[in-house]
Each structure stands twice: as structure tokens, then as C-alpha cells.
Amino acid sequence: MNISIIGGGAWGTTLGQTLHDNGHRVLIYDINPKAVEKINNHFHPFFDTILPDEVVATTSLKEVIDFSNYFILSVPTKAVRSVLKEINEVLNKPSVFINVSKGIEPQTLKRVSEIVEEEIDKKNLEGFVVLTGPSHAEEVILRKLTLLVSSSKDQKLSEQIQLIFSNEQYLRVYTSNDLIGCEVGGAVKNAIAVISGACTGLGLGENARAAVITRGIIEIIRVVEIMGGKKETAYGLTGIGDLIVTASSENSRNFTAGKKIGQGIPVDQIYAEQKQTIEGIRTIEAMYHLAKEYNVELPMINAAYDIIFNDLPVKEALQNLLSRDLKSEDF
Numbered sequence: 001m002n003i004s005i006i007g008g009g010a011w012g013t014t015l016g017q018t019l020h021d022n023g024h025r026v027l028i029y030d031i032n033p034k035a036v037e038k039i040n041n042h043f044h045p046f047f048d049t050i051l052p053d054e055v056v057a058t059t060s061l062k063e064v065i066d067f068s069n070y071f072i073l074s075v076p077t078k079a080v081r082s083v084l085k086e087i088n089e090v091l092n093k094p095s096v097f098i099n100v101s102k103g104i105e106p107q108t109l110k111r112v113s114e115i116v117e118e119e120i121d122k123k124n125l126e127g128f129v130v131l132t133g134p135s136h137a138e139e140v141i142l143r144k145l146t147l148l149v150s151s152s153k154d155q156k157l158s159e160q161i162q163l164i165f166s167n168e169q170y171l172r173v174y175t176s177n178d179l180i181g182c183e184v185g186g187a188v189k190n191a192i193a194v195i196s197g198a199c200t201g202l203g204l205g206e207n208a209r210a211a212v213i214t215r216g217i218i219e220i221i222r223v224v225e226i227m228g229g230k231k232e233t234a235y236g237l238t239g240i241g242d243l244i245v246t247a248s249s250e251n252s253r254n255f256t257a258g259k260k261i262g263q264g265i266p267v268d269q270i271y272a273e274q275k276q277t278i279e280g281i282r283t284i285e286a287m288y289h290l291a292k293e294y295n296v297e298l299p300m301i302n303a304a305y306d307i308i309f310n311d312l313p314v315k316e317a318l319q320n321l322l323s324r325d326l327k328s329e330d331f
């Protein structure tokens with residue numbers, strides 16, 4: 001098959017290699033000519049890896065649209081709406097959108113599937129799939145074992161995407177019928193990963209990390225349920241799985257950004273130093289608004305919001321969390 005990849009960063013380029021491994025032809029589109037040049041010189045734009053000659057890139061949106069009718073969305077979530085608007089202006093055939101970005105729009109609280117439905121003309125929207133799960137690009141590019149989940153309202157389409165991405169060497173894809181749960185889990189785990197990193201930056205230890213991960217999954221479940229997903233989905237790869245890999249790894253940009261927050265480094269400086277996508281801070285903003293609008297209890301996310309957006313010192317935010325009323329853990 002021919003498959004178009006929108007966004008040739010760490011993840012999009014890595015998936016390009018996987019699709020090539022699986023016998024597909026790919027064309028990557030990126031707004032950044034330097035990334036495109038690197039890929040066409042067979043270097044991964046972020047990792048020290050030589051790419052297969054057939055993984056090629058372009059800065060031409062028209063070229064990537066003409067190339068196929070399967071589009072992988074691997075730009076940061078904040079760019080998804082604008083890039084879809086541009087695609088919609090040129091697109092003239094029914095197409096499938098496979099989202100691999102992980103976020104929720106703070107202003108609208110929309111998931112990427114909803115943004116796609118809003119921006120792509122109905123006649124050209126053949127289907128939507130989210131492909132998500134615990135997957136550091138740093139490992140997938142080295143073909144290290146990884147499990148993902150493909151989910152869509154259309155079961156046949158999620159099965160097709162499962163087949164396209166799976167191989168018997170390193171990548172196994174499961175399907176799920178809970179699109180909302182999968183989208184929400186993948187997004188909100190980034191917010192919790194920032195919080196986990198902040199604990200490490202503050203000098204807290206593994207006890208604190210285990211506590212953040214465990215109480216984090218409770219916050220994820222509350223969001224999944226309020227947004228219409230199934231809580232059981234959060235127990236799987238797209239929830240707990242992705243939370244573990246992100247909230248406990250120095251490979252994670254979200255964890256690393258959180259660590260800097262815990263060390264008292266201002267967020268503007270963190271964004272300036274980290275050229276790659278950090279989704280979690282934006283998701284903290286989205287979840288703070290969601291918590292207010294739907295009256296959901298998200299104490300850790302609210303504390304993180306106060307640190308990042310209201311300049312509350314990290315130690316004070318922690319003190320506030322610890323001085324809440326004592327309660328039972330009974331489920």
C-alpha cells in the first residue's frame with residue numbers, strides 16, 4: 001500500500017520505517033525543510049539511525065495528498081486542526097485518517113477524532129483510527145518489541161490498520177472498540193507523566209512515582225468516563241501501559257519537562273530548550289478546564305495547573321495535596 005505520513009518528527013519518521021519494514025511505500029510530509037532534507041539523506045531527524053532508502057519525505061502537501069488515501073497524523077496535537085484545514089482544501093478522494101498524536105484541544109476539549117470530523121468534508125472522510133499505546137520512538141526505531149492498539153468506530157478499519165502495522169519481528173497491534181477510551185488514555189497519561197517528572201525533579205523517590213502512577217490512573221479513569229469511554233480501557237495498553245512507559249522514563253519528553261518543572265525551571269525556558277513536542281503541559285490545561293466544567297475530581301492535574309499557569313511553588317502545591325481530607329482507597 002501507499003501511505004502518507006503527515007509530520008516527519010520522532011514518531012512519524014519511525015512509523016515510516018516500520019511501514020517500510022512491513023512492505024508498504026511511504027511518503028512523509030513535514031513543514032520543516034531541514035527535517036525533510038535529513039530524511040531524504042537517509043538520516044532520522046532526531047535519532048542516530050540510518051533510514052531505509054525508500055523512506056522519503058517532501059515539503060509539498062499536494063504531493064503527499066496525491067500519494068495515497070491513508071494519512072497518518074503525526075504532528076503535535078496543537079497543529080492537527082490547521083494541517084487538516086490545509087489538507088481539506090486539496091483533498092479530492094475518500095480517505096482514512098490514522099491519528100498517532102496524543103492530546104486534547106484545551107479550548108474545545110475535543111479529541112482528535114472529533115477535530116478530523118469537523119475539518120474534513122464528510123464525502124472525503126472514509127474513516128478514522130487511533131493508533132496508540134506504550135511506544136517510545138527511540139525503541140521502535142531500533143525495532144525493539146512494542147505493543148500498540150488500533151481503535152475506530154469501524155471495526156473492519158481498526159482490523160485493517162492492525163494488519164498494516166503488525167509484524168512478527170517487533171510490533172504487535174491489538175484492536176479495541178473503545179475509541180474514546182483509547183484517545184483519552186493516550187492524551188491524559190502525558191499530563192500524569194509531567195507530574196511524575198516533577199516529583200523526580202523535586203528530589204522525591206520511587207515511592208512518590210508509584211503513588212503518582214497509581215493515583216494517576218484513577219484521574220485518567222475519571223476523565224475517560226466523563227468523556228464517554230470505558231474505564232476498563234484505562235487498565236490496558238493505552239492507559240496503564242502508556243502511563244508506565246511515559247511516567248517512569250528519561251526517554252519521555254513529558255517526564256523530562258516535568259523534571260525541569262520540579263527543579264523550578266520556568267515553562268517558557270523548558271519549551272525553548274526542548275525542540276520536540278511536549279504534549280502534557282497543554283493536556284494539563286485541557287484537563288483543568290474539563291475538571292471545572294464537569295466537576296470531576298483531578299487533584300494532581302489541578303495542582304500541576306497551579307504550578308504551571310498560576311506560578312504556585314511546587315513544594316506548596318505538594319503541601320496542598322497532602323493536606324486534603326484523608327480518605328479511603330476502596331474501589
Ligand SMILES: NC(=O)C1=CN([C@@H]2O[C@H](COP(=O)(O)OP(=O)(O)OC[C@H]3O[C@@H](n4cnc5c(N)ncnc54)[C@H](O)[C@@H]3O)[C@@H](O)[C@H]2O)C=CC1
Nearest residue numbers: 007008009010011030031032075079101102136137276277
Ligand atoms: N516520540 C514518541 O515516542 C511518540 C510520540 N507520539 C505522539 O506523536 C506526536 C508527534 O510526536 P513526535 O514525532 O515525537 O514530535 P516531534 O516534535 O519529534 O515531531 C513533530 C513534527 O511535526 C512537524 N510539524 C509541526 N507542525 C506541522 C505542520 N503544521 N505541518 C507539517 N508538519 C508539522 C514538525 O516539524 C516535526 O517534524 C505527539 O502528539 C506525540 O505525543 C506518540 C507515540 C510515541
Ligand SMILES: O=C(CO)COP(=O)(O)O
Nearest residue numbers: 133134135136252253254
Ligand atoms: O507517547 C509516548 C510513549 O508512548 C512518548 O512519550 P513522550 O512524548 O513523553 O516522549
